Amino acid sequence: MTELLEHTGQRVYPTDQELLHRVLTPYRAKRCEYLTSIEITLSGDPLDGGRLVGACTFEIPESCYIDDTGHFNSVEFNICFNQMAYYLMAKAVKESMIEPFSRWTLEEFWHRQLGDVFITDFKSAFRASMRGRFFHGEIEVADIAEWDGNDLRDPLVILRTKCRYWDEHGGDSHGEVAAAITNPPAI
Amino acid sequence: MTTAAGPPQGAAEIDTEGLYGRLAERGLRYGPAFRGLRSVWTDGTEVHADAGLDGAGGDGYLLHPALFDAALQTALVPGLDGGDTMLPFALRGVRVHKAGARAVRVRTVQGEGGAALTLTDADGDPVASVDGLVLRPVTADQLDAAAQSTRLLRLTWQAVPMPGPSAERRSWAFLGTDHLGVTGGLKAARRPFDAYPSLRALDAALRDGRPMPEVVVVSCTDEDAPVRSAAQRALGLVQEWLADDRLSGARLLLVTSGAVATRPEEDLADLPGAAVWGLLRAAQSEHPGRFVLVDADDAESSGRALVAAAATGEPQLAIRQGALSRPRLVRCPPAPKRTSLSGTVLLTGGTGALGRVFAHHLVTRHDVRHLVLLSRRGPAAPGAAELVAELEGLGARAEVIACDAADRAALERVLAGIPAPSAVIHSAGVVADATVGALSPRGLDRVLKPKVDAALNLHELIGDPDCAFVLFSSVAGLIGNSGQANYAAANVVLDALAHRRRALGLHGVSLAWGLWADDGGMGSGLSAADLNRVRRSGLAPLAHEQGLALFDAALARDEAVLAPVRLNEAALSGDDVPAVLADLAPARAERQTATDALRRRLADLPEAERDLAALEFVRAEAATVLGHDGLEDVDPDREFGAAGLDSLGNLELSRRLSAATGLRLPATLTFDHPTPAGLATHLRRLLQEGAQ
Numbered sequence: 001m002t003e004l005l006e007h008t009g010q011r012v013y014p015t016d017q018e019l020l021h022r023v024l025t026p027y028r029a030k031r032c033e034y035l036t037s038i039e040i041t042l043s044g045d046p047l048d049g050g051r052l053v054g055a056c057t058f059e060i061p062e063s064c065y066i067d068d069t070g071h072f073n074s075v076e077f078n079i080c081f082n083q084m085a086y087y088l089m090a091k092a093v094k095e096s097m098i099e100p101f102s103r104w105t106l107e108e109f110w111h112r113q114l115g116d117v118f119i120t121d122f123k124s125a126f127r128a129s130m131r132g133r134f135f136h137g138e139i140e141v142a143d144i145a146e147w148d149g150n151d152l153r154d155p156l157v158i159l160r161t162k163c164r165y166w167d168e169h170g171g172d173s174h175g176e177v178a179a180a181i182t183n184p185p186a187i
Numbered sequence: 188m189t190t191a192a193g194p195p196q197g198a199a200e201i202d203t204e205g206l207y208g209r210l211a212e213r214g215l216r217y218g219p220a221f222r223g224l225r226s227v228w229t230d231g232t233e234v235h236a237d238a239g240l241d242g243a244g245g246d247g248y249l250l251h252p253a254l255f256d257a258a259l260q261t262a263l264v265p266g267l268d269g270g271d272t273m274l275p276f277a278l279r280g281v282r283v284h285k286a287g288a289r290a291v292r293v294r295t296v297q298g299e300g301g302a303a304l305t306l307t308d309a310d311g312d313p314v315a316s317v318d319g320l321v322l323r324p325v326t327a328d329q330l331d332a333a334a335q336s337t338r339l340l341r342l343t344w345q346a347v348p349m350p351g352p353s354a355e356r357r358s359w360a361f362l363g364t365d366h367l368g369v370t371g372g373l374k375a376a377r378r379p380f381d382a383y384p385s386l387r388a389l390d391a392a393l394r395d396g397r398p399m400p401e402v403v404v405v406s407c408t409d410e411d412a413p414v415r416s417a418a419q420r421a422l423g424l425v426q427e428w429l430a431d432d433r434l435s436g437a438r439l440l441l442v443t444s445g446a447v448a449t450r451p452e453e454d455l456a457d458l459p460g461a462a463v464w465g466l467l468r469a470a471q472s473e474h475p476g477r478f479v480l481v482d483a484d485d486a487e488s489s490g491r492a493l494v495a496a497a498a499t500g501e502p503q504l505a506i507r508q509g510a511l512s513r514p515r516l517v518r519c520p521p522a523p524k525r526t527s528l529s530g531t532v533l534l535t536g537g538t539g540a541l542g543r544v545f546a547h548h549l550v551t552r553h554d555v556r557h558l559v560l561l562s563r564r565g566p567a568a569p570g571a572a573e574l575v576a577e578l579e580g581l582g583a584r585a586e587v588i589a590c591d592a593a594d595r596a597a598l599e600r601v602l603a604g605i606p607a608p609s610a611v612i613h614s615a616g617v618v619a620d621a622t623v624g625a626l627s628p629r630g631l632d633r634v635l636k637p638k639v640d641a642a643l644n645l646h647e648l649i650g651d652p653d654c655a656f657v658l659f660s661s662v663a664g665l666i667g668n669s670g671q672a673n674y675a676a677a678n679v680v681l682d683a684l685a686h687r688r689r690a691l692g693l694h695g696v697s698l699a700w701g702l703w704a705d706d707g708g709m710g711s712g713l714s715a716a717d718l719n720r721v722r723r724s725g726l727a728p729l730a731h732e733q734g735l736a737l738f739d740a741a742l743a744r745d746e747a748v749l750a751p752v753r754l755n756e757a758a759l760s761g762d763d764v765p766a767v768l769a770d771l772a773p774a775r776a777e778r779q780t781a782t783d784a785l786r787r788r789l790a791d792l793p794e795a796e797r798d799l800a801a802l803e804f805v806r807a808e809a810a811t812v813l814g815h816d817g818l819e820d821v822d823p824d825r826e827f828g829a830a831g832l833d834s835l836g837n838l839e840l841s842r843r844l845s846a847a848t849g850l851r852l853p854a855t856l857t858f859d860h861p862t863p864a865g866l867a868t869h870l871r872r873l874l875q876e877g878a879q
Contacts, residue, residue, distance in 0.1 A: 121430070123858055125861075143625075143627055145627035145628055145629065146628060146629075147419065147423055147628055150416065150420045151385060152363045152385055152386050152423065152427075153386050154387070158627075176858075
């Protein structure tokens with residue numbers, strides 16, 4: 001279901017529960033399904049002055065790898081990022097939001113979700129620590145680059161994003177993350 | 188040396204080197220021939236000086252102008268500590284008593300009607316006298332304007348001495364597919380090397396513990412690859428290279444064949460290679476010391492020269508018949524004649540800011556009576572109707588046609604519907620700036636399409652040898668502007684295309700414009716920091732009338748590539764001038780190297796003062812990059828981003844601090860340490876760790 005706000009040229013995609021469930025499947029056994037909702041807003045062409053943003057809520061009932069540190073740490077930052085990014089890509093494929101995902105099928109995406117998506121650059125900055133179980137997050141696509149294959153390197157898609165997390169208690173962290181998708185479907 | 192009337196008792200000697208330095212700081216830059224003052228003394232009211240001429244020659248004057256000028260310079264001495272910068276304005280009562288002097292003692296006394304000067308020879312006999320020299324203040328802007336001259340420059344290739352084979356002792360590797368025969372050349376030169384067919388193979392070898400090769404050679408000419416693919420391949424390689432810390436000590440040597448012309452008559456077969464040159468020039472500006480460009484006439488037989496090229500340390504070289512040369516821009520002599528365009532002229536980018544200026548110029552200063560102005564929006568472009576009306580009011584027929592010249596079929600249709608043009612001017616273009624590390628294939632295409640695709644379409648469709656074919660390129664391609672790898676790539680292709688056309692017996696000239704002052708278009712997005720960067724690089728923005736005069740001058744010359752620019756002469760001998768402009772500087776003094784400046788400064792200070800000194804150093808460097816007057820304008824706790832530091836500024840700051848510390852600092856420096864205070868603390872820690 002999509003809500004088109006005629007006057008602003010924005011499309012808003014509320015949380016697609018079925019898709020979210022599918023995206024978080026690999027996290028279920030490890031009990032770290034942190035992303036609870038994600039509403040995506042597409043304004044204009046994100047590759048030409050527009051924006052593609054996901055507004056998220058999270059819940060971390062308990063850390064999946066360490067005794068309670070009492071605050072949101074960089075490992076959780078990373079896991080939350082992955083969940084936002086996977087969902088964003090899957091939804092972009094499903095709704096044909098943006099190139100090159102609009103040329104892919106969901107099957108092709110699921111096939112690549114784990115094995116072919118790599119974080120290549122990860123910068124995070126923690127301004128004020130977040131202590132609560134519940135918090136907000138945001139992911140914004142800064143760029144999607146499609147690289148042709150040649151003798152030096154196989155074809156590649158690079159997704160550059162900005163992300164941010166915050167809570168009601170003043171907690172605040174943000175970062176810039178780039179992910180590479182290798183083995184993109186041939187067009 | 189003593190003369191009859193020695194310096195007065197109690198007069199203090201002034202260091203002449205320092206004197207010329209202080210005059211230069213005020214914008215009065217004297218070249219070597221005019222630095223005639225040998226010794227200067229002053230007691231506050233009178234100035235005494237010895238002045239002389241260097242070398243032989245200059246005979247036949249009653250009083251040599253340079254010697255007289257040196258004498259007049261003494262009148263500037265008393266005002267050196269004052270507020271205004273003064274210049275000699277009027278002379279009264281000038282008498283020459285003795286002809287042919289080559290050295291004089293000068294005595295200058297300030298009086299009511301200006302300064303009175305007495306020039307005597309070694310025996311104390313009068314040489315000349317001036318009853319009154321009046322000085323007038325001059326502003327920095329006036330001096331600046333006078334020092335910024337418009338010029339037509341041309342690219343020349345200077346011979347570079349060839350180091351012997353023993354000068355290159357590093358380990359080599361070849362990466363990728365060899366379309367050029369580079370590996371054969373290396374084998375013939377008995378240069379051992381490893382070969383890796385792809386980046387993946389290189390990565391695997393390094394993971395297996397193989398040592399990192401110190402020079403990695405990549406062949407970049409492949410006749411089957413279009414411009415876009417060659418540029419994208421080079422861009423991807425550059426990004427991988429910069430992102431991989433294991434490669435930080437290695438040098439990437441990119442080899443092309445026929446991508447740049449070292450002589451006017453050379454044919455350029457490799458337009459895609461030209462894109463690689465432009466792109467890599469920008470990468471070199473952003474990341475000095477990491478990349479080397481070599482264009483070889485015959486790679487197979489150039490193995491020795493290629494190895495020698497790597498040993499020179501030069502970033503850009505051509506190999507022709509085994510000899511090395513490097514590119515330098517030089518001034519063109521004035522053109523002997525004027526050429527006028529007439530008939531029908533096709534102008535792409537015709538409704539853009541520059542297009543309008545040139546349309547008007549072609550009608551008013553040339554004899555063009557029919558203008559076909561192409562633009563993507565055509566008559567719907569803002570101001571198109573007014574432009575047509577204005578041109579028609581001047582007596583020309585003007586049509587604005589919506590046509591994307593990058594669309595070959597559309598361009599062909601337009602050309603079929605108009606009379607055969609006597610000239611084509613391709614002025615269309617866009618910029619989409621990004622650092623080479625952040626540039627995407629889309630950002631590359633965005634700039635290549637309107638410039639290169641359109642130019643190639645025009646080239647293929649305009650085969651009339653009498654039709655003038657003028658491409659608007661940019662000096663950004665020759666310099667390799669930081670942040671404009673895509674734009675540089677596109678423009679070097681246009682430069683190469685002009686050569687190509689000439690080799691085919693057609694007309695072709697590429698004008699590598701400097702920045703326009705007020706083009707309302709491509710340069711209008713420039714910030715104060717960007718303009719500051721341009722000025723420090725030895726260039727200044729061109730005013731419309733200056734650009735148009737250079738256009739006319741360029742048409743009168745018979746050359747494939749000319750760079751019409753405005754030089755900021757005052758900055759040409761500075762540290763920030765690109766190598767390709769370096770020879771334009773008047774009598775360049777050896778540069779003071781800034782290497783290790785911070786490290787050495789801290790070493791001279793007691794421990795307790797080092798933190799503050801490091802902070803002040805960071806603030807001063809940031810102030811230079813941001814274009815501020817001094818470090819007080821940089822708040823120690825304000826984030827760099829909030830203070831206006833953009834991605835290019837960040838790169839420049841990292842580079843300066845790397846040079847000043849001798850440390851290799853990452854490009855993410857100001858992201859990891861976002862305030863001057865935090866960054867200074869970080870640098871202190873790194874330097875302390877290094878010292879232990």
